[in-house]
Amino acid sequence: MTAAGTAAGTANGTAVGEVTGPAPHPDRLLPADPGVRRLARALHAEVADLPIVSPHGHVDAGLLLQDAPFRDPAALLLTPDHYVTRLLHASGVPLQELGVGQGPLDETAARAAWRLLCRHWAVFAGTPVRYWLEQSLHDAFGLTTRPSSESADSLYDAVADGLTTPGLRPRALLERFGIRVLATTDDPADDLAAHAALRDDPTVRTRVVPTFRPDRYLEPGRPSWRADTDRLGDAAGVDAGTWDGWVEAMQLRRAHFRRHGAVSADHSHEDVGTQPLSPADAARLYAAARARTVTVPEATALRRHMLLEMARMSTEDGLTMTLHPGVRRGHHGPTSARFGPDTGHDIPLPGAFTDALRPLLERYGTHPSLRLVLFTLDESVLSRELAPLAGFYPSVYVGAPWWFLDAPASIRRWRETVTEIAGLRRTSGFIDDTRALLSVPARHDMARRLDAGFLAGLVAEHRLDEDEAAEALVDLVVGRPAEVFGL
């Protein structure tokens, strides 16, 4: 086991059967052609050390407030990360053996879970999970040993040792990684006390901002919706029993988020349909939803009107509106029932934006205060719909490759598909979308490397001069998040 000089700096002997590799290669992810690689290397150097701005993600603010050491290697890198657990599940490992949905694991269970990850290392070949884990093990712990059945225990020990050092506590990582801004994702009823405490703590130099995520309040067909809206009303101090009360409650909670530094409101529904209702119809359907007499089409109609209202509010309060549609959540009911949501079986659906978003865009698409970021898991809509929309509407940006598509070849396809139609500036800038704090720098670095490679390709084909490419890359890293999220 090799330990490069890092904060953790744990060094152990190499056990039999372990393969110790070199540190991650400085040219990783850059184009293979030597000429293009040279160009890409020079471009990447311009942005490699720029601070990280993370305008959308899922790190928990409480984790940063408490700043407790991570419990164990499984809790840090495995159990809570559905990118990792889903592929192990597909390979025949039951989720319970990975600790999913079981609260804190004892040392035996955590180590057993970790061994399963290491034993199945080959299933991650070619995936970004492999790339992020490898990079995280090196950067945070100085480890370059390849995970395997043989190396599992010594890796576990090395990581566990590292976690006891102060340099690997959550706040220390924020500093060490140069994270300037970190957005969390939060329920509109949240009091945001953790955010306030972090903001008021002078030792926290990262700007930790909440994100307004009101999905559950826009789904009048869900069983919990009535109770949810009651809770929303309570948080806002208004009666959410009527349509007008719902609107007022939303506005008040958005204002609360705005005061706590929020820069965006995030929405994820089955589709992005928007369709205005008359005030009377909205009130009527809302009342029916409260009375649980609403039909499925009515609930959908109300949701589409609500989404339109959220766009209106964004034009007024300036929260950037981000849309992450098109996923069948909890595809495997039995797994949802046993292990809860976000357990690896959310499966995408066909995307459709052109007609679905038209009512919203006809009303607000050229409004000077709206910024609307459209994400998709259906690559076929990129050249067909998203890039053409972002190439006309000043409010619209094409969201960075997301979730299943946040990976090297997918990012390349995305950049190649979108750029020719919408240019570089109509894109959102990179978004890590992760709850895995340790992987944040590896993810941002991956995006920077791939954008450097993409721009180097344009230079190599004489479509862009080298100085323009460098300027464009800095704009992608610094300019896009600043413009798109008002940071």
Add this chain to the structure above:
Amino acid sequence: MTAAGTAAGTANGTAVGEVTGPAPHPDRLLPADPGVRRLARALHAEVADLPIVSPHGHVDAGLLLQDAPFRDPAALLLTPDHYVTRLLHASGVPLQELGVGQGPLDETAARAAWRLLCRHWAVFAGTPVRYWLEQSLHDAFGLTTRPSSESADSLYDAVADGLTTPGLRPRALLERFGIRVLATTDDPADDLAAHAALRDDPTVRTRVVPTFRPDRYLEPGRPSWRADTDRLGDAAGVDAGTWDGWVEAMQLRRAHFRRHGAVSADHSHEDVGTQPLSPADAARLYAAARARTVTVPEATALRRHMLLEMARMSTEDGLTMTLHPGVRRGHHGPTSARFGPDTGHDIPLPGAFTDALRPLLERYGTHPSLRLVLFTLDESVLSRELAPLAGFYPSVYVGAPWWFLDAPASIRRWRETVTEIAGLRRTSGFIDDTRALLSVPARHDMARRLDAGFLAGLVAEHRLDEDEAAEALVDLVVGRPAEVFGL
């Protein structure tokens, strides 16, 4: 400012802050790998100087007839080109500041619009607009200065100067660019007097041919349809008040176009649905449409029958039938209302050909006289539907990448996707589809370079011998337009 030796040959001093670059690189757009690039360079050399055949485009015949100098740089390169204005609009530039929809601009307004283009030059990085403009500025005006706020005025002056020279009048450009055939796009009621005059003018060596574009007469649900069909009947000298009259009028106008050199009829509707009606039903729905009592589904049914009729006529008169479906025109109503159509917010829709075209293909798909070119803006249908159709039906050709997809990486994807299923010969040959005369050679050269690169890749992988690749490339440039459009 650098002036290479060209017809315009305007040379000015370089202002402070201007960046003067080299002329467009001879290897631009060729593959980056040195070995493949060598092969591609040799292939491209075989076709670089072949004449241009443009079987589908939107240059105005009147422009060629009048042969007046282009008014100013904005009128030449900016205001009428929705490829350019849409990205500026997306970047926050109001269309009115670009002169859209305002008729001729005075010098102050034209220069102001031009400055906006130059100031926002970075938004075009990575897009084909950037490539075409750069190439046009060099080839026509000898300019290699990079557009910017600093260089805007001197570029404007240089282009404006150039436009006063005889070598930059429209007809001179036809000669200079080696355009052998140029197809325009025309209304069936057009008398085609401009085409006749050009044909009869011995100094015009380019064959300027009209294209029959009857969309509006096939949309019985549109408010203007009744008046349109009246006008069609008048042009044909028949009463278009009945279904039989409509059919006869269409046939007569197609014959008129044929006599004036037309080689194709072009169609662009929301979908390519074709479905036969009985003669009685056709007559009945036609009458209802005339009486404005037709329902939306009936109007669609009639349109689908009409499209089938157009295919039948193509089997009889030999006009190649081209289909450009799947666009939501005028997506942003307020912009349409203020600035008119073709102002940058036509947004594609999902494509569907397999079942939609089946009635047409069952009737006429193996007819020896039919040639049917299918274009799409939905890349997902290329391997799924278009290439399989073109790989069986002798009438069907896959149309070249169109509109948003007429760009280097998109063209590569298109060629890679289509070729393995349908081969090279079942494609249409390049189509520039442009109203920007100045960009015609840059567009054709772009396609030739990309095809050279694609074929070089096949040679490098030992899938094709070099002599075969050269033959294939010549066939794409010369053979395809000749066969597909009977030129």
Add this chain to the structure above:
Amino acid sequence: MTAAGTAAGTANGTAVGEVTGPAPHPDRLLPADPGVRRLARALHAEVADLPIVSPHGHVDAGLLLQDAPFRDPAALLLTPDHYVTRLLHASGVPLQELGVGQGPLDETAARAAWRLLCRHWAVFAGTPVRYWLEQSLHDAFGLTTRPSSESADSLYDAVADGLTTPGLRPRALLERFGIRVLATTDDPADDLAAHAALRDDPTVRTRVVPTFRPDRYLEPGRPSWRADTDRLGDAAGVDAGTWDGWVEAMQLRRAHFRRHGAVSADHSHEDVGTQPLSPADAARLYAAARARTVTVPEATALRRHMLLEMARMSTEDGLTMTLHPGVRRGHHGPTSARFGPDTGHDIPLPGAFTDALRPLLERYGTHPSLRLVLFTLDESVLSRELAPLAGFYPSVYVGAPWWFLDAPASIRRWRETVTEIAGLRRTSGFIDDTRALLSVPARHDMARRLDAGFLAGLVAEHRLDEDEAAEALVDLVVGRPAEVFGL
């Protein structure tokens, strides 16, 4: 004409106008970049000579049992292969001139058909057909002459000569090609006598196994369905006049197939919809279908329930379930009527798996005995649906690129799209799906070369170590078929 040393070893003189090329290049299909190519070459060498396992294809067991010489070059390489005949048909060659649907051709007709193939050689440039034919001519006959009008007759003679040698009989090819396992495709009512005879023949070292393909019995809306189910019942020795009888007959025939070595059941319907019916409803709809009073939606509902039943049976008998959905069969009715099915005009449809398969996956998706391989002709579902499904469900594998997509660039796109989401191990391994025995080794070698190139790319980008890439490639060639088909 050049004859490299092969079993056939026919050598003739080179006629005027013939082009004799070199043997297929050892680096064919490997990446063009010299560094990546070196890596790929080394990887390919590790698997180049491994035996062929073909778990899904369409070679006829009777052909192997009779072991008669192939009749003539057209019967061997042209007439029965719709990959070849469709592109000739698209190029204007009538199917009857190729011998399609006419039974054995006499020498004159066979030679005339062969000449048409050679004359139109250019239409195959860039397609896999060209690659396979070229490779087959070399590997089996030692021929490197390029097909053309000039070389047609001498090529015909050389191939015809070769076919008289014992080394080119079907069974000799199995040996020579190192085919360890070959799956055929068979009707559930088939007695599998040919398979039994081959199994019992000690001189046949290839394991020739049947595949259960029950499509026709799951389509209650088809005119022949009642007679088909009668035949199924007869084969099973039960009365298939009731729903319970149908289920029992299917189970008995699957057991019969299992006893004859079958490892999978293959299904190809318009969609993969699965939806449970109550036993009473199933019985009722079945009776209505027998009575020919079933409606179209009822027939579809019954088919979807039947498919669910097939999944249940797979969990019980262990036959791997493969799904090949989404094709409009017999798109051109007149051609179907005259020449029959599989004549080149089956055209794909949009794919949809997420919701369609959900009932099946909620029931059986995590069942330890189910293996379910999902194939698609709609590339847009790869990253959107198939890879996410295979990345969670332990039963699901992404099927190798199929039919129109079984070609170099398509395979690369497939691997690039699927791997980042589902890894390498959640894929099926290569499947040749061919009835052209002679092309089997060329097809498997093509896949091995492309996978070597893909993995070399990961190594070149430092995403995988070289030893891991080698291990992964062996797993794709040996491990995947073993796991996915229980071989």
